[in-house]
């Protein structure tokens with residue numbers, strides 16, 4: 586069963602999705618590594634990634650959403666809610682930690698739908714702000730997040746030592 590003119594059905598991921606979400610996550614890391622080797626994965630990361638994903642599924646302050654069509658996962662979005670430092674007025678904020686749409690399914694609104702679903706989950710929990718870290722060289726990501734109303738907050742600087 587698919588929705589949104591056959592763009593796929595968005596739903597919460599569960600333990601049966603672990604291997605397929607792990608495959609998307611590896612594809613996401615390879616995509617990032619193509620612009621910066623910092624994002625390269627260790628060899629054979631599948632089991633470790635599935636452990637991390639399973640922990641996310643158990644965490645009540647985190648969620649993974651997937652888009653499925655005809656049994657295939659077309660994309661996923663992970664989100665979590667964090668506590669702000671106790672000296673700040675803000676108590677909790679959200680972060681979208683991972684977002685990936687299969688390369689053959691892009692520019693059809695799937696990324697937007699996944700993020701909107703994740704943000705609805707955040708808002709349902711009374712959280713009013715969401716962050717995302719997007720690499721400076723990830724031009725499609727930069728365009729994507731800005732088109733969804735995300736704006737500059739801070740730069741993450743680094744220095745090789």
Ligand SMILES: CC(C)(COP(=O)(O)OP(=O)(O)OC[C@H]1O[C@@H](n2cnc3c(N)ncnc32)[C@H](O)[C@@H]1OP(=O)(O)O)[C@@H](O)C(=O)NCCC(=O)NCCS
Nearest residue numbers: 684685686691692693694695696697719725726728729732
């Ligand atoms: C970023 C990503 C998730 C976007 O998914 P998508 O399903 O293609 O995005 P959508 O179709 O919902 O696009 C929504 C809007 O974002 C903007 N956008 C998306 N991709 C874009 C691109 N390559 N160039 C310019 N703008 C883009 C457009 O404004 C688009 O609206 P439009 O198509 O009506 O013009 C997808 O390109 C992807 O998986 N990239 C590789 C992984 C990645 O970079 N993830 C983000 C990490 S922070």
